[in-house]
Amino acid sequence: MRIIIVGAGAVGSHLAEQLSKEHHDVTVIEEDKDRMQRLQDALDILVMQGNGASPKVLQRAGIETCDLMMALTNQDEINIVAALTACKSKVPFKIARVSNMDYYLLDNWLSEDNLGVDLLVNPEFECALQIGNLLAVPGASDVAEFGSGQGMLIGLSIQDGAPCVGETLSDMMLRYDRQYFLAGAVSRRQRTIIPTGRTRLEAGDQVFFFCQRGSLDDIYEFCGLKRRMVRRVMILGGSKVAVYLCKILEKKGIRATLIENDEERAEELAEKLDQTLVIQGEPTNVEMWDLEGIEEADAFLALTRDDEENLLSGLIARSKRVPIVIALLEKLEYVPLVNQVGVNTAVSSRLAIVDKILKYVRRGHILSVATLKGNEAEVMEFRVTSGCKLTNTPLKDLKTPPEVLFALIEREGSIFVPTGHTQILESDRVVVVAGPTSKRHVEELFA
Template identity: 45%
Template sequence: MRILILGAGDVGFHVAEQLSRENHDVVVIEQDRERAQAVQESMDALVIEGNGASLTVLERAGVAKTDLLLAVTSHDEINLMACLSAAQYKVPKRIARVSKPDYYDHTGILPPERLGVDLMINPERECALETYQLLQSAAATDFAQFEGGLVQLVGVRIKADAPVAGKRLLEIGKLAQQANALVVAISRGGKTIIPQGSTRIEAGDHAFILGEPRHLPDILPLAGYDRFNLRHVVIAGGSPEAHFLATLLEEHKIKCTIIESDRRRATELAEDLRQSLVLHGDATDLELLESEGIGSADGFVAYTGSDETNLLACLLAKNLGTRKVVSLIDRYNYIPLVTRVGVDAAVSPRMSAVNAIMRYVRRGSVLAVAALRGTRAEGIEFDVSERFPYRGRPLAEVKFPTGSLIGAIIRGQQVIIPRGTDAIHLADRVIVFALPEAVHKLEEIFA
């Protein structure tokens, strides 16, 4: 597939890198010379310097023969103009990154289709949705779902006193089987492991567990965590992400407190969010945190404009007793370090946008994709068609690519965490976890 990407910031760069690695024909348009050069040196992609809203530049990039346009610059207007132009060139699919409320709040009056857009991606909204999911469990450092939530993936850090620490997967197989769950990937010392039965779980491992939502609360205590009930969340910062998250919390009848340092913004939030308590103050002011009883909150989320402030606020809240703290991190390379310093989870609007785009972009029989943050692995959901060559054969007899693992089989509304005797049948949906080098081979098998 020929894919034209506008913008080589964090979102554009990571999407281009992923798609290039999967052997797509990738073209990147970027105005900034240094960014353009970084893309050229990092991946197999054609890079064109210029403004993505320019028809001349789009024609130079071969827009007329493009299958998919991804307009992901930091300027909404450029993204929308590029999609509108691409529609005139009959580009089949067009995605725009859009952050300003003026564009996505009035889609009833001016629908995206009129602007030539098939899908609008709002990084701040995607980030808030991911944060809300992470807050549902005290243990979760990462969260993704498949089949509309029928199957969920959570990342957890294995505690030293966890019942599973030091045990091989074969030894805990019965417990995992009872909970209908499976460890599908492990991050250890910067390395990603797609586990086998002989793989041993160690304290400090970042393990990714796949299972049904109703059973995951039963499996998480094995990692050393107690059960969790989300009743009160404190948000530091009045950013767009904070507004989205507070709205979600209000919809689910969860108490919400927002601490915002700018008086005018605090007033705006208080007027708009009638069920939330908005405080004017500094989220790193220990006296304020103590006086407001932040330590008794179930969750604390730092959404200020500074990574350093977010981390400090989270650590203060954690020290006061808040059970789950989540920090927004703009610098993607910081994310793997966050949980090592005491913060439970990190989110990034840009990477939330990347994940949303990748879920949409996948071709053929791919239904969904979830990147496992801090690892090289990802979860991919395939639809099983008549072209799948191993239908009806026990999994023990099938040799799947090295670095891949069948995590679950979905048959109707039934979730099967497979064993060697299970088989894949026509119309099943299969969730596979794999390293990048195995993804293309898997797509060939399932396509």
């Protein structure tokens, strides 16, 4: 597929790297000369300097013959103009990144039926949804749904003294009902492991489980954790992510206290958020946290526009023994620091839209895609179509690379963890974990 990406920021660069690895013909347009040069040095793709909203620049990039155009700069107006130019050039598929709430709420105005944009992505809204999912599974670093919502992926840390420490996975699964959950990937000291039955888990491992929704209590016990529902949260910063999240929490009946430094912004948010307590004050004023009941909070969310402030406040919240601490980090180089300072997980509004875009690009027999934080493995969900090479053969007899794991199958409305004797059938929805060198091989198997 011929793809043009407008914008070489975190989102555009990440997608350019991923899609070029998948052998798509990728061209990137970037106005900033230094950013353009960095991407050109890093990837074997065509990178052009220019304004992505300019029809002349888009024509030089090959807009007339491309299959997909993504406008992913941090300026909504450039993205919209680029997408509309792509519409006029009859590009089959157009994606635009839009952060302004006014534009985003006018989804129908920009839609395929009106102005022709196929997919609008809002980084802040997607990030807020991600945080909402994390709060529904307290302590998790990753949460994703598969199938019709019955199947889940959750990432949890193995605690000191957990019953699974030092045991092989095959022995541990004898104590639990294997059909309900499976350890599908492990992050250990910055290494990715696709586990087998002989794999022994260690304290500090980050394990990614695939499970039925009803098996969460068993998984928490397995990891040495206690499951505690989130009923009250404290939020620092009145960012767009925070506003979207407060609206989500209000619908769920979760009490939120939001602290915003700017007086005018605090007044604006107090009018917008009916059931959220909005307080004007310095976000890192710990005395204010105490006055507002930090010790009663089930979760602390550092969502200011300043990464350093989010890390620091997360560290302080951890010292206050808040069970769940989540920090918004846009500088990806800070993400490895998260575990060192005691923050449970980091979220990024920029990367929150990557999975959504990849799912759209790979649409067809691929139903969804999830990337795992701190892990090079990728999770893909497929619908098995007629002629698939994998059907009617026991999984143990399939010739697949060792870093491929069949994690979940949904069949006729029921979801289960397969065994080596399971056979894949036409119309099944199958969730697969693939290591970094096996992703394309897995896609070919299901083609």
